[in-house]
Amino acid sequence: MNELTTALAFCKTNEKLYVDMEQCISRGDAKILYASETALFMYDIPSGIAMLAGENEHELEQILSSVSPEIIKAQNGLIVSHGETVRDAVKKYYPCKDTYTACYQVVFTSKTPISLSGALRYEKTTRETLDIIEATYDRESKENLEKLSAQGKIYCAFTKDTDEFVGFIGRHPEGSMGLLLIFPEYRRHGYAEELEGYMTNVILSEGKVPYAHIIEDNYKSQNLQKKLGFD
Numbered sequence: 001m002n003e004l005t006t007a008l009a010f011c012k013t014n015e016k017l018y019v020d021m022e023q024c025i026s027r028g029d030a031k032i033l034y035a036s037e038t039a040l041f042m043y044d045i046p047s048g049i050a051m052l053a054g055e056n057e058h059e060l061e062q063i064l065s066s067v068s069p070e071i072i073k074a075q076n077g078l079i080v081s082h083g084e085t086v087r088d089a090v091k092k093y094y095p096c097k098d099t100y101t102a103c104y105q106v107v108f109t110s111k112t113p114i115s116l117s118g119a120l121r122y123e124k125t126t127r128e129t130l131d132i133i134e135a136t137y138d139r140e141s142k143e144n145l146e147k148l149s150a151q152g153k154i155y156c157a158f159t160k161d162t163d164e165f166v167g168f169i170g171r172h173p174e175g176s177m178g179l180l181l182i183f184p185e186y187r188r189h190g191y192a193e194e195l196e197g198y199m200t201n202v203i204l205s206e207g208k209v210p211y212a213h214i215i216e217d218n219y220k221s222q223n224l225q226k227k228l229g230f231d
Helices: 003-014 019-027 057-066 069-075 084-093 127-136 142-150 191-205 219-228
Strands: 030-035 039-044 050-054 079-082 103-107 120-124 154-159 165-171 177-182 211-215
Touching: 003 019, 003 030, 003 039, 019 030, 019 039, 019 050, 019 103, 019 211, 030 057, 039 057, 050 057, 050 084, 057 084, 079 084, 120 191, 127 142, 127 154, 127 165, 127 177, 142 154, 154 191, 165 191, 177 191, 177 211, 191 219, 211 219
Parallel strands: 050 079
Antiparallel strands: 030 039, 039 050, 103 211, 120 154, 154 165, 165 177
């Protein structure tokens, strides 16, 4: 098998855990640094985010010791570690101090679109709405928000009856669904569920797999994912 085939075969060994890597490869956005039947190290070219997976500690150490940290730093400096074994290996070679964030990866495995209530209408960002997003969302840089907006990857939601801007959602640079925010005055109306349902349907319509990374202690988001049918 060639490198690409080997990488895709590895992703098939745990489709839920490695969906982010598989989707990146399928889009043609992956730069594969190492691929075997038991491990994969690559980065997403548009975002520069590295991704590492595997279970054998010795193999993981070999991979990390053979790749200069400067290669990672030159891209994005971030490594998505799949599983605790990988996390521990990465922390050994790339001391991350307080920059480590534990997340769950959730995946929408159904092919059936989510039923929406129809209470909201959606449109891509304008200069006006992007200015508001940049002033309220701090989990992506302004530069990335500008790029995502230009690529049509951020959607804004408005009430159908009064046309009020209630929140937004989109995709992070490496493809995961996120950027979900409902403005405080519009919360507790089910709009977060509606927005994520809409974004899920958009991704399904593109023939892709919706997935997201949920911070470990974000219990509200975890409950939302379960309600929508994410595994």
